[in-house]
Amino acid sequence: MVKQITAVDLHVGQRVRLQRKCRGLTQTQLGEAVGVSFQQIAVYERGINRIGASRLEQIAKTLGVAASFFYQTDVGDPEQSEHAAETMRATEEGYDLIIAFLRIRHPRLRRIVIGFVEELADAETR
Template identity: 50%
Template sequence: MPRGEEPEEATTQRARLADRHVGARIRERRLMLGLSQQQLASMIGVTYQQAHKYERGLNRISAGRLFEIALVLGVPVSWFFEGLQESGATQPLGVRQRMCLELARNFSLINNEKHQEALSQMARALAAQSQGRTIE
């Protein structure tokens, strides 16, 4: 093998990891917006099964389709690749990150500003308490 070239298997493996990473980012953003897979599928003009395969990284997404998904989800195309290492390794969402996403999504669904402020104050008080300090 000529110097500087990689085996085809390594290249294919990195591509699969990238497909899974992009799919996970699609799912993350969809959940952040409170959309179901069916709703996303309808918005981008594919079947529910196809959207599911995209999110699992089972089917590769064309550039045009990824552009359409980015428009629908309100993010730049580059957002889907954030967190993807050059090696192809991806950093899966942890339980804490999932909870933060769910909290942010649910908070944004609260229409009453007083309720939002009360929840925000409660979060500040709990954070201060867990760090052993008081809030003013």
């Protein structure tokens, strides 16, 4: 029988990966901190293996969040939310965009990027 990856396991694993990356940790570093191999962290992050409650608590403590963080799916309207940065960083694309944006040193270029992204967002709502 082939094991099915559940949507919950995949979501929790993605949240682990994103928070790990935001904290600047490698899979090896996180694995060492919680007592598993980097391969096991990779398996968790892909949602292939379910993370047990006590292990999830260890991961949460290491990453500086509550265990409930990994289950959050709705943090509100990104334009109205106090959690806009968390909403953005909760996706891999958002995280990549933040990292790339922070590499732009000139304020004028940053404003151009913001204007471009706003235009794209406005065009999508038309």
